[in-house]
Amino acid sequence: MTALGLVSYVSFFLTVALIYGIGTMGLNLQWGFTGLFNAGVVGFFAIGGYAFAILIGPDRANLVGGFEMPFVVGLLGALVFSALAAVVVGLATMRLRSHYLAIATFGIALTIQLVALNFEPLTAGNLGLIGLPRPLWHTIGSPLGFNLFYLGLVLLATVVVYVMLQAILRSPWGRVLRSIREDEEAAISLGKDVRAFRLQAFVIGCALMGLSGALYVGAIGYISPFDFLPIVTFQIWTMLIVGGSGNNLGAILGSIVVWGIWTSSGWLVSVVLPPDWQARGAAGQVILIGLLLVLTLLFRPRGLIGEQVTVSRGARVEKAP
Amino acid sequence: MGQVIADGILTGAIISLGAIGVTMTLGILRFANFAHSELVTWGGYFALMFVVFAGTAGESFGPLSFGWPFVAAILFAGVATALLALLVDMLVFARLRRSGAKEMTLVFASFGVALLLRHIIVVIFGAQAVYYTSALQIAVEILPGVRVMPDQILVLALTVLLVVGLHIVLRYTRLGIAMRASAESADLARVHGVDVRQIVRWTWAIGGGLAAAAGVFYGLTVQLRPEIGFALLLPLFTAALLGGSGSVYGAVIGGMIIGLSESLSTLIIPTGYKQAVPFMILLLVLYLRPRGLFGEAK
Secondary structure, three states: HHHHHHHHHHHHHHHHHHHHHHHHHHHHHHHHHHOOOOOHHHHHHHHHHHHHHHHHHHOOOOOOOOOOOOHHHHHHHHHHHHHHHHHHHHHHHHOHHHHHHHHHHHHHHHHHHHHHHHHHHHHHHHOOEEEOOEEEEEEEHHHHHHHHHHHHHHHHHHHHHHHHHHHHHHHHHHHHHHHHOOHHHHHHHHOHHHHHHHHHHHHHHHHHHHHHHHHHHHOOOOOHHHOOHHHHHHHHHHHHHHHHOOHHHHHHHHHHHHHHHHHHHHHHHHHHOOHHHHHHHHHHHHHHHHHHHHHHHOOOOOOOOOOOOOOOOOOOOOOOO | OOHHHHHHHHHHHHHOOOOOOOOHHHHHHOOOOOOHHHHHHHHHHHHHHHHHHHOOOOOOOOOOOOOOOHHHHHHHHHHHHHHHHHHHHHHHHHHHOOOOOHHHHHHHHHHHHHHHHHHHHHHOOOOOEOOOOOOOOOOOOEEEEEEEEEHHHHHHHHHHHHHHHHHHHHHHHHHHHHHHHHHHOOOOOOOHHOHHHHHHHHHHHHHHHHHHHHHHHHHHHHOEEEHHHHHHEEEEEOOHHOOOOOOOOHHHHHHHHHHHHHHHHHHOHHHHHHHHHHHHHHHHHHHOOOOOOOOOOO
16 A cells, blocks of 8 residues: 555544544533433434435435535534434433433434435435535545545544533533433432433434534445444444543544454454455454443443543632641 | 234234343343343244254144254253343343442443344354245135244244243242342342342343243244344334333233234335334333333332
């Protein structure tokens, strides 16, 4: 591989890792800070991705959509539609125990995939939508240039999301979220509308996942239902748990580490195993992810970077006498 | 129409068996075990291992597709799956319980375990669908327009037998009464001298055994493939929640309702969306009656 090829590869690797990082930060808001269990992460990725693709795609004769909107509009659309879906699921489940949320979100991810596969007038079914316009593609000219440009874009998005989340979490709102996670009854006794807070955290987190999905589709220029299989949900979780639940830097770090493990093991499988063993090899990759998840939960539940103790803005910290 | 109902009853029977284990873990261990559906897959594959090892599924009994070796295979699968469930508990869930983990951490871990269980099957057996025998079955017309295979009739009969058996155990044996007591309140059960750890082991064993039955029945009447469990995850949990978390009878009725709804839905909506039906029912349950049909109001 040439040096430029290597740069291109690493840049694409980082792009995807950081895109997942945004989704992982969304999950961190839900699970790490509010204790909400979202088992349908990939469903919200998919909603964001498809909303984006339908909004910015070229007009096609037999399909609804293809509004040829600008890139940013596509991203906004992704945020809005994911948030809406989150509201529907959230309203049904916010006052129930978390495993209801888990199975409901799992169900919505499955339903989204079925719609993506079957509702051909909108999504072109299992063929997917191809030929989506990439931002500034013609201006830049070269694939390497585009890769680097898009990496810059995603880096910017990551920083913006990170700063925003950190600001929110240090605010009084963030304090309430953590109190709900730690002791819900205490929070209720203080007069907090726990349902509303949980719903807000859930919706914001899902919106971020939708953004992540849209950025992913923007990077590769096409979308298909097979990019949104349930394994993605497990990858995101593992990224969060390994990196450190309750810490946004941990979320980003976990994404890079786990994505690195996934792609390296994938490369190994394709190089070492014979063709008829590829399916088993792919299963081996998933076993690796599952082991990583379970072993981390058993032996290092705080992850690589544990939760940082946050002092809220405006709180007075008294020095010990 | 009759055919659709018959298919729905058969699917419902399989879902019921799996849902019983789910609802028991919810009631007694108080967490949602998302790895339970993988026990269904393993049950089916354990039976396959036995058949492969024995070399055959045996000379068929009459119109059925199998003989004595397969009966032994079913029993083997039941025991092996029960042991597998106990092993998983020992390695993962019991450890987490001891270290004081919250319920959601257990649920999280169960997803990880499910991933492992499912993909270990792919590594051992490959990803393709397999069957126990290559014997062809002639469908029998039991009612005008309704054809079922003898294997399917047997599966239904065995399911009824297993559920009735479980009912007897729960109502009339000391173990059953202790299990019901533990589901209501583990602490009070302890006060009355119930060894809750023993109950926990029996919960896994019975749940695992029933899951194995579901897996074998599915493998027998449809096919055996690694994704059986994952495809059943949503129906199993919806059935358990519909019936009321912790209620075995609820799980059976819930399972039948889910099975029939999925089947009947094909009359109205395209079959590609069939798998979304349990999810719709789940949302309805959560919006309208979260405690399910027989659950207690919290």
